[in-house]
Amino acid sequence: MRDYYSPVAEFYEMVAARQATSSGPALAAALTGVDPSAGPVVEIGAGTGRVTEIIAAALPSARIVAIEPSTAMRAVLTSRVAADDGLRQRVTVVDAAAPDLPLPATICAAVVFGVAGHLDEAARVRLWRLLRSRLAPGGVVVVELMGVRRPREIPSALSIRDSIGRHDYEWWVAGSPAGNDLMRFTTTWRVYRSGQLVREVTDSYDWHTIDGDRLAHESGMVSRPAAAVTGAGAPEVVVLATA
Secondary structure (H helix, E strand, O other): OOOOOHHHHHHHHHHHHHHHHHHHHHHHHHOOOOOHHHOOEEEEOOOOOHHHHHHHHHOOOOOEEEEOOOHHHHHHHHHHHHOOHHHHHHEEEEOOEOOEOOOOOOEEEEEEEOOHHHOOHHHHHHHHHHHHHHEEEEEEEEEEEOOOOOOOOEEEEEEEEEEEOOEEEEEEEEEEEEEOOEEEEEEEEEEEEOOEEEEEEEEEEEEEOOOHHHHHHHHOOEEEEOOOOOOOOOOEEEEEEOO
């Protein structure tokens, strides 16, 4: 899978903080009842580790395999884990990219946040097949989607405004159809100081639009919406299970 994040990794903590707030409660609820003694939780696309912290809090005795292909993102992830005595005993950071992953023989759960749409259907099917083959009885695969189920035009909109030191940051996101079940998103970070624009960083990526029904079909598992996802524009979080 292509490294989509290194060009804008310096800004990603602001996105990750919002992701943790919006999708974290749904993830924690989805992991309730998972048996961590059955194997580790595998987090695919761990980013800078914000979601890793949510997994660790939801399952205090679980081991976690945090997989992240971006060197820049993985540096922040490793720093976050190393700085927390509890996490550094439980979290193993791995450099790998979906769908071909070095997984333990058995896992109690998998968390796939902000990743599935980066993969085409064939790659997703390979990933679901691999996860299903390693999933312990009662385990779940928790998938975060973009919330865009079909390609459509999305005008540029301000998604994040934040301040760090003397700089103010804005994140603008726009999307356009790029084919059947495919969107192309363009993101622009603008950095201001005293109201004056000092930097602008633009990037784009493709995202395959999928929903819970399609995930169920591709994976051969049962899908259900995760609880605790509320509010307009909240990401879609889906739970896959073998029964």
